[in-house]
Each structure stands twice: as structure tokens, then as C-alpha cells.
Amino acid sequence: MPIEHTIDHARRLVLAKGKGTLTDEDVFSYQRTVWSREDVAGYDELMDMTEVQQIALPSIERVRDLAKVSASMDVGRPRSRFAIVAPSDLAFGLGRMYEMYRDLQAQSGREVGVFRRVKDAWRFLGREEPADSGAILSGGEGPGDASP
Numbered sequence: 001m002p003i004e005h006t007i008d009h010a011r012r013l014v015l016a017k018g019k020g021t022l023t024d025e026d027v028f029s030y031q032r033t034v035w036s037r038e039d040v041a042g043y044d045e046l047m048d049m050t051e052v053q054q055i056a057l058p059s060i061e062r063v064r065d066l067a068k069v070s071a072s073m074d075v076g077r078p079r080s081r082f083a084i085v086a087p088s089d090l091a092f093g094l095g096r097m098y099e100m101y102r103d104l105q106a107q108s109g110r111e112v113g114v115f116r117r118v119k120d121a122w123r124f125l126g127r128e129e130p131a132d133s134g135a136i137l138s139g140g141e142g143p144g145d146a147s148p
Contacts, residue, residue, distance in 0.1 A: 002052075003030040007040060011127075014045040018052040024062050031066065035073045042078030044125050045110075048118065049084065049091040063094055067101035067108075074109030083121035084114045092116065 003026055005016040014034060018026075034040065057063070084099075086092040095114035102112050113124040122129040 012043045017048045021054040022052050023056045044080050045082045047084045049086045063097045064101045071105035071108035082110045082112045083124045085121045
């Protein structure tokens with residue numbers, strides 16, 4: 001799967017990185033796999049799209065569908081923040097569409113922000129960028145759970 005992720009329980013944070021060609025199936029699978037877990041309820045998330053070379057969507061409506069699915073998974077969870085790092089114009093535009101659609105969902109429990117630079121995403125999350133963020137975001141700790 002071209003989305004690698006690390007769950008940092010000590011920081012209550014999910015760090016994810018897209019790579020290569022990102023498909024509709026990849027994004028929905030990541031959403032269902034990670035955010036159906038009770039142990040990440042209320043965690044913040046940082047999704048880095050820097051290494052995504054192509055985004056393959058069957059239609060633009062899938063962005064709206066993803067926002068609906070994502071918001072439906074928020075029910076009963078503490079409010080959190082989701083920062084998307086999207087340096088390319090396409091990824092940034094799709095991220096902003098997702099942000100707008102997500103905001104329109106009454107049950108949404110996440111504040112979404114889309115940024116061109118990683119340091120701005122960390123600032124949005126209200127966190128200091130950790131010294132190991134490069135290793136984490138490049139999959140340095142490997143996919144799955146990080147030790148607390």
C-alpha cells in the first residue's frame with residue numbers, strides 16, 4: 001500500500017506518508033484500517049503527500065465520498081486535528097476540497113488543514129516538529145505502531 005503509517009501512542013498522533021501513485025482504493029483502505037481502531041480515537045494526524053507522484057481517482061466525487069466516510073467514523077470520538085502536507089498543486093487542491101467537504105459534515109469531529117510545508121502542518125497541530133520527524137515521515141520506524 002502506498003500509504004505508510006506510524007501510530008505514536010506517546011504523542012497521540014498518527015503519522016502517514018503517501019508514496020508513488022495513490023489510488024482511490026489506497027486512500028479508502030487506509031481510512032478504514034487506521035481510523036476504525038478504538039486505540040487511536042481522538043488522535044491527531046499528519047498526512048505527508050510530498051512523495052506522491054500521481055493521484056488516480058475514478059472521479060472527483062470520491063473526495064466527497066471520502067469526507068463522508070471519514071466524518072462518519074468520528075462519531076463519539078474526541079475532537080482532533082488532521083494536517084495534510086500537499087506541496088503539489090493537484091494534491092493541495094484535492095486536500096482543500098476534502099477539507100471543505102469534511103467541514104460540511106455535521107458529524108465531523110476533526111479540524112482539517114492543508115499545507116504546502118511540513119513545518120506549517122506541525123504548527124497547525126499545535127506541536128513542535130520532533131527532531132525525528134524526517135525518519136518517522138519517511139517510514140523510518142516502519143508501518144504500524146510505534147512504541148510509547
